[in-house]
Amino acid sequence: MDATLQSHRDNRLLAAIGRQTFQLMQPHLRSISMIQGHELYEPGDDIDQIYFPQSGLISLLVLGKNGSSVETSTVGREGALGLQGGFGPRRSFTRAIVQIAGKFSAIGATRFAVIAQDDRSLRDLIAHYTELVWAEAQQTAACNAQHEAAARLCRWLLQSADRIGQERVPLTQEFLAQMLGVRRTTVTLLAQSLQNDGLIKYSRGQIEILDRKKLERCSCECYSILQHSALPLAIGIKI
Numbered sequence: 001m002d003a004t005l006q007s008h009r010d011n012r013l014l015a016a017i018g019r020q021t022f023q024l025m026q027p028h029l030r031s032i033s034m035i036q037g038h039e040l041y042e043p044g045d046d047i048d049q050i051y052f053p054q055s056g057l058i059s060l061l062v063l064g065k066n067g068s069s070v071e072t073s074t075v076g077r078e079g080a081l082g083l084q085g086g087f088g089p090r091r092s093f094t095r096a097i098v099q100i101a102g103k104f105s106a107i108g109a110t111r112f113a114v115i116a117q118d119d120r121s122l123r124d125l126i127a128h129y130t131e132l133v134w135a136e137a138q139q140t141a142a143c144n145a146q147h148e149a150a151a152r153l154c155r156w157l158l159q160s161a162d163r164i165g166q167e168r169v170p171l172t173q174e175f176l177a178q179m180l181g182v183r184r185t186t187v188t189l190l191a192q193s194l195q196n197d198g199l200i201k202y203s204r205g206q207i208e209i210l211d212r213k214k215l216e217r218c219s220c221e222c223y224s225i226l227q228h229s230a231l232p233l234a235i236g237i238k239i
Contacts, residue, residue: 007031008105011052012078013129021119028111036101036175040081041092047082049106051075056102057164059179060094060137070144071179072137074099076163079129085109086116086126099179100164100171136226143222149182153190154219156180157200157209159226167209176207194218 008029009015014022031054040051043063051058057076061069072094075081084090090109116122143152156179160169173191177184191207194200199215201208209215216223 007054007103008052010054010077011080011105013080013083013125014052014105016125018121021115021122024115025107025112028107030106031103032106033103034098034101036098036170038098039095040098041094041096043093043095045092047085047090047092048109050083050085050109050112051081052105052107053077053079053081053163054103054105055164056098056104057100057160059097059099061097062094068181069095069178070181072140073133074160074163075133076160077165078163079133082109083126084130086112086122088113099175100160100169102164139222139226143220144181147220147222149180149186150190150193151218151220152180153187154194154199154215155223157207158212158215158219158223161209162227167212169207169209170205171207172205 008026008031014025014029017025034056040049040058041047053076055077057074058081059071060073060075060081062072063069081096082090082092086109116126143155147155153176156176157169160171161167173184173187177187180187191200191202194215195202197214199209199211199218201210
């Protein structure tokens with residue numbers, strides 16, 4: 001298998017697609033690199049491209065009238081952004097930005113919909129994954145409303161590390177504060193506390209998980225719920 005083909009398969013959702021279907025998609029897939037903060041969609045935008053992270057991470061944000069934003073879910077190598085475009089023309093309901101820089105596979109939504117039209121297994125995969133994202137958004141909304149920032153930070157770090165496949169999460173305090181919906185000073189204090197307890201190592205723009213088990217104990221139950229959801233198991237992926 002050549003390097004480009006293998007890189008597409010680094011995305012677990014693409015790897016879960018049947019060989020014949022993937023062969024139809026492969027000529028139309030592009031491998032691209034994107035930097036942190038790159039905006040992919042704004043609310044109301046037509047979904048014209050579908051993105052499958054190979055190594056980076058995408059954040060979905062709901063925007064407030066005052067310019068504030070709250071993260072509802074993330075997309076890493078387990079999934080895709082805009083997958084519902086396989087059912088035909090769709091629009092984005094959230095702002096989608098690259099949270100962690102990396103490589104992504106991309107395919108035009110129109111071409112993807114043509115392939116999915118005659119492929120029941122692919123349509124089923126799209127439906128299951130869309131349900132998974134919806135369930136995650138509900139769980140995240142409950143988490144944001146019920147749990148303290150410290151527990152949410154632990155959950156977020158664990159989830160992000162899982163989705164990029166490494167224990168070092170490249171992210172600034174400003175960006176992390178935006179994701180959690182808290183002040184930067186709050187993130188600074190929380191990160192310092194976790195570092196003092198030996199759970200993480202924090203340097204400018206980098207957070208490294210040192211003790212995963214302790215970090216899991218400090219996280220809210222939402223991390224475990226998201227990891228053991230029946231939906232990802234149903235489609236053969238782990239979020």
